[in-house]
Amino acid sequence: MNIKFGNKRIIGQKRAKDQVERILASDRISHAYLLSGPSGIGKTAFALALAEAINGISNLSDLGEYATSKKSSWFTHPDIHVFIPKPTTVKTEELRDRLELLAEDPYEIIGFSQRPSLDDESSKNRQAFYPIDYFREDIRPIAKLKPNEGNRVVVIMTQVETMRKETANAFLKMLEEPSDRLMFILTTESYESLLPTITSRCQHIPLGTLKDKEIEEGLIDVDGLSPDDAAYLARVSGGNYAMTRFFDVKKLKENRESVVEFMRMAFSQDAAGLSTLVQDWQSSNNIEGLIAITNLIEMYIRDLMIYRETENRTFVTNIDQLESIQKFVGSLGEARLEEMIDHLDSFRSAIRQNVNPKLIFIAISLRFSMLMRGLDPVISEDNNWQHIPAFVE
16 A cells, blocks of 8 residues: 555654555554554544554545545444443443544544543543453454454554553453454553563554644644634643643633742742632643643743743743743742753643642642742652652651
8 A cells, every 4th residue: 555644634643654654555564553652642543544544444544546445434344443441330322422422533532531521521530441341341352353344353442551450461362362354453651551561562653742833733724723822722732632622722821820820829838829729720620621731830931941041022932921921030040940840740640640639739839939949849859759848757
C-alpha cells in the first residue's frame, strides 16, 4: 500500500504516520502494535486509522485504489473490535454508547476515568481497568475468531497500563501464540509500566506531544473555532488536543484571573483566601480541568520569565495581565521562576493519580511562596513527601 496515512483526520504525528506508511508499503505486518504517548494526542484515533487501513476502509485515511471494504468506518466493520478500561460494574449499553461517540469523532473523550458520565459533567472520577473477567468473557473470545470479511481480526485495547497483573499475564499468553490473521493494537500513556514481556512482543510506535500550531490548526479546521480562540486554547492545552476542544474559553479566562490571585495569595500566604480559592477549583473542575489550571499557572510564570528577560510586551501571552506581570517582575526580581515550573510539573502526576487537589495546590503555594523570594522551599527535595511545613517536627 502506498497511501497518506491518517490524512483525513489525524492531527500532527508526522513521524509516526511515516512509520506506518513504511510498514504498509513493505507488507510486513506485525501481529501486535503498541502506540505510546501522553494523554490527548490521538493514540486511539491513530489505532482506529491503522485498523481501518489494514482492513481496507477508506475513512480516516484516503486509501484510494487500496480501499477494499464498503464499510463506512471501523465501527460497522465486523472484524474490528475496540475495548476500553471499565469500572467493575458497567452495563454493555454504556460501553456501546461510548463507542458510538468514538465512531462520530475519533478524538472523543470516552474513557470512564476522564469522563465518568456522558450526561453529568460534575460526576466524580471512576476507576477503570481491565479485570480478568473482562478479558476472559469479552476479549479472549474475539481473539479466537477468524476474519469475516477483512484481512485480519483487529483487537484494539486502549490504556493497557490499567491491566491488572492477572490480566496482563493472561494476555501475554495470547501474545506469545498469535493466530495468523489476528492483530492487536494497544495504546498506553505509560510505556515504562508495562511488562517487558509484553512490550518486547509488540512493534512500538511512539506518538509525540502535539505542537501548539498543530493543535491550533485542528481547532480551526476540524472544530470550527475562531483563530483567536484556537490560538489561545492551543497555548494552554499542554499538548492535549482531545480535551482542549471541550474547554470553555470564557471560563478559562475567568480561571486566569483566579490564577493571578493564587500567585498573590501564595506570596503573602493568605491561608484563608487560598483555602477558599482552591476549594472552588476542586469543586468546579474534573481532573482535566485541574490540569488546565496548572497549565494556566505555567503560562503566567512563562510570561513572567519572558518579560523579565526582554521587557517586550509583544511576547506576553496574557497581555491583559500585563500590569500584574510588570508589578511582579519589578518587585520580585529574585524569583526562581524556572524552579516554580519544575515544581508545578511534579504535581501534575499527583493530580492524575487522584491525590486531593486542595492539598496539592496548597503545597504548591507553600513552595511558590519561598521560590518567589529566591529562597529554598521549607520542605527539601529529600523530604518532599512531607509536603506541608506544619507536619515537620
